[in-house]
Amino acid sequence: MKTINIGIIGYGVVGVGVATLLTQKKKLLEARIGAFLTLKTIAVRNISTDRGVELGNTVLVNDAMQLVNDPDIDIIVELIGGDTTAKQFILKALENGKHVVTANKALMAGHGNELVKAARKNQVDLAFEASCGGCMPIIKSLRESLVANDINSMSAILNGTCNYILTKISQDGSLFEDVLKDAQKLGFAEAEPSLDVDGHDTAHKLAILNSLAHGMEINLKDIHVEGIRNITPIDIEFAKSFGYTIKLLAIGKVHGDHVEARVHPTMIPNTNPLSHVEHSMNAIVIDADATGKTMLYGHGAGMMPTASAVLSDIADIARNIISNTARRVPILGYPEDNIKRISILPMDELYTRYYLRFEAQDHPGVLSQISGILGDNHISIKSVHQKGRQSNGKVPVVMITHIAKEERVQTALTQIYATDSVVGDPIVIRIEEDS
Amino acid sequence: MKTINIGIIGYGVVGVGVATLLTQKKKLLEARIGAFLTLKTIAVRNISTDRGVELGNTVLVNDAMQLVNDPDIDIIVELIGGDTTAKQFILKALENGKHVVTANKALMAGHGNELVKAARKNQVDLAFEASCGGCMPIIKSLRESLVANDINSMSAILNGTCNYILTKISQDGSLFEDVLKDAQKLGFAEAEPSLDVDGHDTAHKLAILNSLAHGMEINLKDIHVEGIRNITPIDIEFAKSFGYTIKLLAIGKVHGDHVEARVHPTMIPNTNPLSHVEHSMNAIVIDADATGKTMLYGHGAGMMPTASAVLSDIADIARNIISNTARRVPILGYPEDNIKRISILPMDELYTRYYLRFEAQDHPGVLSQISGILGDNHISIKSVHQKGRQSNGKVPVVMITHIAKEERVQTALTQIYATDSVVGDPIVIRIEEDS
Numbered sequence: 001m002k003t004i005n006i007g008i009i010g011y012g013v014v015g016v017g018v019a020t021l022l023t024q025k026k027k028l029l030e031a032r033i034g035a036f037l038t039l040k041t042i043a044v045r046n047i048s049t050d051r052g053v054e055l056g057n058t059v060l061v062n063d064a065m066q067l068v069n070d071p072d073i074d075i076i077v078e079l080i081g082g083d084t085t086a087k088q089f090i091l092k093a094l095e096n097g098k099h100v101v102t103a104n105k106a107l108m109a110g111h112g113n114e115l116v117k118a119a120r121k122n123q124v125d126l127a128f129e130a131s132c133g134g135c136m137p138i139i140k141s142l143r144e145s146l147v148a149n150d151i152n153s154m155s156a157i158l159n160g161t162c163n164y165i166l167t168k169i170s171q172d173g174s175l176f177e178d179v180l181k182d183a184q185k186l187g188f189a190e191a192e193p194s195l196d197v198d199g200h201d202t203a204h205k206l207a208i209l210n211s212l213a214h215g216m217e218i219n220l221k222d223i224h225v226e227g228i229r230n231i232t233p234i235d236i237e238f239a240k241s242f243g244y245t246i247k248l249l250a251i252g253k254v255h256g257d258h259v260e261a262r263v264h265p266t267m268i269p270n271t272n273p274l275s276h277v278e279h280s281m282n283a284i285v286i287d288a289d290a291t292g293k294t295m296l297y298g299h300g301a302g303m304m305p306t307a308s309a310v311l312s313d314i315a316d317i318a319r320n321i322i323s324n325t326a327r328r329v330p331i332l333g334y335p336e337d338n339i340k341r342i343s344i345l346p347m348d349e350l351y352t353r354y355y356l357r358f359e360a361q362d363h364p365g366v367l368s369q370i371s372g373i374l375g376d377n378h379i380s381i382k383s384v385h386q387k388g389r390q391s392n393g394k395v396p397v398v399m400i401t402h403i404a405k406e407e408r409v410q411t412a413l414t415q416i417y418a419t420d421s422v423v424g425d426p427i428v429i430r431i432e433e434d435s
Numbered sequence: 436m437k438t439i440n441i442g443i444i445g446y447g448v449v450g451v452g453v454a455t456l457l458t459q460k461k462k463l464l465e466a467r468i469g470a471f472l473t474l475k476t477i478a479v480r481n482i483s484t485d486r487g488v489e490l491g492n493t494v495l496v497n498d499a500m501q502l503v504n505d506p507d508i509d510i511i512v513e514l515i516g517g518d519t520t521a522k523q524f525i526l527k528a529l530e531n532g533k534h535v536v537t538a539n540k541a542l543m544a545g546h547g548n549e550l551v552k553a554a555r556k557n558q559v560d561l562a563f564e565a566s567c568g569g570c571m572p573i574i575k576s577l578r579e580s581l582v583a584n585d586i587n588s589m590s591a592i593l594n595g596t597c598n599y600i601l602t603k604i605s606q607d608g609s610l611f612e613d614v615l616k617d618a619q620k621l622g623f624a625e626a627e628p629s630l631d632v633d634g635h636d637t638a639h640k641l642a643i644l645n646s647l648a649h650g651m652e653i654n655l656k657d658i659h660v661e662g663i664r665n666i667t668p669i670d671i672e673f674a675k676s677f678g679y680t681i682k683l684l685a686i687g688k689v690h691g692d693h694v695e696a697r698v699h700p701t702m703i704p705n706t707n708p709l710s711h712v713e714h715s716m717n718a719i720v721i722d723a724d725a726t727g728k729t730m731l732y733g734h735g736a737g738m739m740p741t742a743s744a745v746l747s748d749i750a751d752i753a754r755n756i757i758s759n760t761a762r763r764v765p766i767l768g769y770p771e772d773n774i775k776r777i778s779i780l781p782m783d784e785l786y787t788r789y790y791l792r793f794e795a796q797d798h799p800g801v802l803s804q805i806s807g808i809l810g811d812n813h814i815s816i817k818s819v820h821q822k823g824r825q826s827n828g829k830v831p832v833v834m835i836t837h838i839a840k841e842e843r844v845q846t847a848l849t850q851i852y853a854t855d856s857v858v859g860d861p862i863v864i865r866i867e868e869d870s
Contacts, residue, residue, distance in 0.1 A: 021583045021725060031650075031773045032582055032765070129580075135726035137572065137580035145564075145572035147467055148456045148746035215466075273732060276711050290456060290743035291570035294733035295718075297708060298726060308725035311583035323760035330467070338466045 003036040004318050007067035009089055010079035011044035011051060011060075014103055014130070017307030018077060019053045029311075033318050041067045068093045075317055077310060078102040083110050094118045094126065099326065101313040103130035103306055109204035112211070112218040116331050125320060126331050127313035132205040133158060133282050135305035136298040137312070141286070142212040143333040149288035151213040153253040155266075155432065158205040160280030160300045161189045161196040162228050162248040166236075166265075167278045170245070173233040188280060198227035199248060199263040206250035210261050213252060213286075214342060215334035219261070222344035226264035235357060235427060238385065238398050239267050245275040246429060258345040267355055267431045348407035353382075353431040356401065356409075358416065359394040359423040366421040367397065373419075377412040379404040394423055400431070438471040439753050442502035444524055445514035446479035446486060446495070449538055449565070452742030453512060454488045457749075464746075468753050476502045503528045510752055512745060513537040518545050529553045529561065534761065536748040538565035538741055544639035547646070547653040551766050560755060561766050562748035567640040568593060568717050570740035571733040572747070576721070577647040578768040584723035586648040588688040590701075590867065593640040595715030595735045596624045596631040597663050597683040601671075601700075602713045605680070608668040623715060633662035634683060634698040641685035645696050648687060648721075649777060650769035654696070657779035661699035670792060670862055673820065673833050674702050680710040681864060693780040702790050702866045783842035788817075788866040791836065791848070793857040794829040801856040802832065808854075812847040814839040829858055835866070 006022065008015050022029070022039045029037050039055070043064035064080075067073055068089055076093040080086050083106050090100050090107070095118065102108065108115070108131050119126040129139045133156070142151070157163050161183065168179040180197065183189035195201050207220040228248050239246050244267045253260040268275050273295050277283040282300025287293045299305035320326050332339055360366045371381055385398040401409070413426050441457065443450050457464070457474045464472050474490070478499035499515075502508055503524055511528040515521050518541050525535050525542070530553065537543065543550070543566050554561040564574045568591070577586070592598050596618065603614040615632065618624035630636050642655040663683050674681050679702045688695040703710050708730050712718040717735025722728050734740035755763050767774055795801045806816055820833040836844070848861050 017725075025583050028585070029583060032769055034770060135580075135729060137576050140575065140580055141572050144751065145570075145575055145747045146743070147750040148460045148464060148743055150463070273711060276708060288743070290452075290739040290746075292734050292737075292740060294570060294731070296729070296731055298729035302727075304725040305727060308581070308583055308723070311725075312580045315582040316579065319763050323758065323763055325758035325760050325763075328754050328758055328760075328763075334467055335469060 001030070001035050002322055003038055004075065004321055005038050005040040005073045006075045006077060006314065007041045007043070007070065007073040008039065008077045008079060009043045009064045009067060010081070011042050012079065013303045014306045014310065015042065015044070015079045016051045016053060017303035018079065018310050019055065019058070021307050021311050023054055023056065029315070033315055035318050035322055037314065037318060040073055041070065043067050064089050065092070068096060068098070073098060074321060075099045075101060075314060077314070078104060081106065083107045087111055090115060091118055094122045094124055097122055097124060099125040099317045101127045101310055101317065103128070103310060105131040105201065105204040105208065109207040109218060109220040112208065116336065119331060120336050123326055125317050125326050127317060128208070129313050130306045130309035132208055133284060133296070134298060134300040134302065135308045136282060136284065136296040136300070138209065138284055138296055139212060140312070141296065142209065143329050146286070146288050146291065149290045151254070151286060151288050153287045154209060154213055154251070154284060155274065156206070156209070156250045156284035157247055157274055157277050157282050158250050158284070158300060159196050159202045159248060160282060161193065162202070163277065163282070164188050164280045165197065166228060166231065166246060166248065169231065169233055170236045175233070176229055176231060197229060199225040202248060202250045202263045206252055206261055206263060209250070210252045210259060212333045214254065214259055215332070215338060216259065216340050216342040219344060222261065224262040224264065224347040228265055230427060231265050234396060235355070235429060238355070238357070243270050244268060244431070245270060247274055247277070249274070249432070251432065255345055257342070259342050260350065261344045262347065262350070265429050267429050269433065272434060348410070350406040351403050352406070353403055353433065354401045354409055355429040355431055356399045356413070357427040358397045359390070360397045361421055361423070362389060362393060362395045369419055369421045370397070370399070370416055373415045374399070374401070374412050377408040379408055379412055436465070436470055437757055438473055439510065439756055440473050440475040440508045441510045441512060441749065442476045442478070442505065442508040443474065443512045443514060444478045444499045444502060445516070446477050447514065448738045449741045449745065450477065450479070450514045451486045451488060452738035453514065453745050454490065454493070456742050456746050458489055458491065464750070468750055470753050470757055472749065472753060475508055476505065478502050499524050500527070503531060503533070508533060509756060510534045510536060510749060512749070513539060516541065518542045522546055525550060526553055529557050529559055532557055532559060534560040534752045536562045536745055536752065538563070538745060540566040540636065540639040540643060544642040544653060544655040547643065551771065554766060555771050558761055560752050560761055562752060563643070564748050565741045565744035567643055568719060568731070569733060569735040569737065570743045571717060571719065571731040571735070573644065573719055573731055574647060575747070576731065577644065578764050581721070581723050581726065584725045586689070586721060586723050588722045589644060589648060589686070589719060590709065591644070591685045591719035592682055592709055592712050592717050593685050593719070593735060594631050594637045594683060595717060596628065597637070598712065598717070599623050599715045600632065601663060601666065601681060601683065604666065604668055605671045610668070611664055611666060632664060634660040637683060637685045637698045641687055641696055641698060644685070645687045645694060647768045649689065649694055650767070650773060651694065651775050651777035654779055657696065659697040659699065659782040663700055665862060666700050669831060670790070670864060673790070673792070678705050679703060679866070680705060682709060682712070684709070684867070686867070690780055692777070694777050695785065696779045697782065697785070700864050702864050704868065707869060783845070785841040786838050787841070788838055788868065789836040789844055790864040790866055791834045792862040793832045793851065794825070794859050795832045795857050796855065797824060797828060797830045804854055804856045805832070805834070805851055808850045809834070809836070809847050812843040814843055814847055
């Protein structure tokens, strides 16, 4: 049997998971793949810390370039994250003819097109199943299983921290800030949470998935991104009373020559399978022309689920090495020459339904003024809901609109904000009728 | 670009779907795979019927052996079903060095081991993604994505007809026979429904999936199978009152050196994601050691979802042909030499919880007699529920047991049936606490 040498850069949570699988599942992997997968070297900042993995002959080194330049190593696994040194290591590894596996969504979303070109130039593989949705085989499904489908739309819960926080607000009626603090204590949220709670991590993943789904260049910068900081128990209660749930969704849809790509809190009906995805679980619903709707559901992060996805990439590349067929499946699902530059629909052009909540003054004429401004902007109201009076003497007024244009909704909200009928920023949550 | 010639045997619903994708998605498939996929010949009983597909140069023939013996054809797609002529065609195609794609679960479940051996002997591929769960990439996930995992358990809804009928009974409170008749009128159930409603189709799929999950020979005959004919609105109402749902599940679990493999109506809590899978949708929850629980959900049957799965197999084989690497991934997930003969735990040895419903005589001492017999058989009762009185003067009595041994439960039920305390066969529904 052939021996395939592997080097891991980064020995944090996921790195330890990958090393654990490569050592503990050595026999299983050999039996299934028909090659020896040998973990030759791990590059780690602090060599002396024991991570509890029985490494055998694996060497720990400080300098990642030592792995990248080691002629014996066939596959480099990049697990340090970030988009500076990680990028340098990967580019150099590709240049040295090594196949690369990475879990780095920020890097793939921001610099993926460049990395794909470098892999092509050097005729090697670049794999990143672990970058989106942890152990869920989203990338393999888009690249291989759905090969004969045109993807109409995707909607997905891709950030476990946000989903955990929204689930807790919904279950306990707590405020965002309090749930976040608890989540940080429990290790479900980072000390610096903005990458997660402001939606950027979700946007990274959507940029990658949109590329795979539609054969388009990776485009992060044009994705509209909103996080969950403004979501309150009041809005979740209103949603419940309508039979809806609020989730932070990544939404990608085809619209003629454009693609819609947006990340924001979204109200979905309880008939949508994503509404039942709770705590830190992830899920994606893909609507394709031949399959109809399919859903994948699983752990989107964590040591072993992420390591499992990395191993699936390693196995694919190992099989390619054995059969001498690098780049058997195109990196982005389409051969590089067929990848189009498809533009993302500007957010102003979006048509959807809206949940709008105002803190209204409790005096006559307010409802008429708000609905008048909406009407002037061609926004038609489906229903109005009012619930008691808040401690500050204001009344929360909720309006559900029919389908309206985002640009007009934003104009109307600015005009309503300028009146003395409401206090504070109106809350805007877009509604998806179906996933 | 290379041309890969395809022959389809069987031009029914799925055959038309595959021909439609191969013609309508010609450009997409060429762009993604980098080869011309040419539908050279279709074998069909009645050549003259127009199925509405623009076939171009494809030739329709009567005699499937003409395709099987055509030296120009690279891939044979078998879509006639059944396990007699389909088997002959496939064996001959493999012998002639052709790769075979099939959607035939009955054949794979009953004769898969023999077909796998024949494919090995002739060094060709045999693919069957469409045999289990329609468009859901179950087989690709088990063979490739979960490569570094040991599978602890699978539980799945794999028959759309049964799930549709159970959903309708649950929603409308109708009787099984009436829902079945309606389903037959609407085309959701076959005129001869027993393959579906008696659980055999689900067992075929479980036999295939168990093999892939555990690296074992395909074993259909030892799977315990019960269907849904006995499920009544009364049981579904009781289940609802406990926060449970009744689904026909395929269950496969590892138990030391044995594997548990059973198909029967099952009560699952509403926290189990399978409980939300309604109508004709299919889903599978796989619990693996690295990933934890993942779920796939989608259309388990139908023209285009099934055709999409067939195309995913065709694409895989086409990529193998282009790169001259047949049998890149072992057919059953493990190389043939590593496939073990693992025995299935006899049903009598099962330990689980039970829902038991008796039609009890409404006189004193009945409860004491039933619970006495259960106690004598070491079956401990968790709760007893009694609801009104039925029109026949009998009282439905429901008992939920703690974990008990199947053999003892069956003995107790026989003893209870022999008393004059109950009328008719007791209803037994096994409970799975978690998927």
